[in-house]
Amino acid sequence: MKRVAAILFLLPLAPAGALAQADDAAITGMRLFNQSCRGCHTPPHAGSAQYGPALSRDSLGGQDEALRAVIANGSPRMPGFKSNFRQEDISALVAFLKALPPGPARSPESD
Numbered sequence: 001m002k003r004v005a006a007i008l009f010l011l012p013l014a015p016a017g018a019l020a021q022a023d024d025a026a027i028t029g030m031r032l033f034n035q036s037c038r039g040c041h042t043p044p045h046a047g048s049a050q051y052g053p054a055l056s057r058d059s060l061g062g063q064d065e066a067l068r069a070v071i072a073n074g075s076p077r078m079p080g081f082k083s084n085f086r087q088e089d090i091s092a093l094v095a096f097l098k099a100l101p102p103g104p105a106r107s108p109e110s111d
Contacts, residue, residue, distance in 0.1 A: 023095065025091065025092045025095040025096075026092070026095040026096045026098075026099045027096075028089070028092035028095075028096075029092035029093040029094070029095045029096025029097070030096045032085065032089055032092060032093050032096075033093060033096055033097075036081065036084070037052075037055070037093070039051075040052035040078070041053065041054060041055050042054070051077075052077065052078060054103050055097050055100060056097065056100040056101060056102040056103060057097060057098045057099065057100055057101065057102065058102040059097060062098070064094050064098070067093075067094045067097060068090050068091070068094055071085070071090050071093055071094070072085075072090055
């Protein structure tokens with residue numbers, strides 16, 4: 001019952017269609033995504049450009065290890081989170097991303 005309540009509470013914060021078949025790791029990943037990633041990786045308010053790319057199960061070719069590496073170490077435009085997140089947290093974020101369907105292709109510079 002607590003799991004269903006958590007999903008119903010957090011689902012409006014997730015991108016559309018996320019976690020159709022949620023598990024505990026993906027729920028934790030969704031919470032972490034909403035706290036630390038959402039500001040750059042989801043469409044902002046009208047009139048604002050999206051900073052980071054939209055993420056999905058196809059990001060970085062769907063390769064779990066590549067996703068873990070970028071989350072931990074960052075990229076030229078993104079800070080790394082290895083100081084903020086434990087390995088379990090990074091794995092939970094990957095589980096959440098693997099639950100997201102691909103969206104329309106779009107680059108942050110196209111806004």
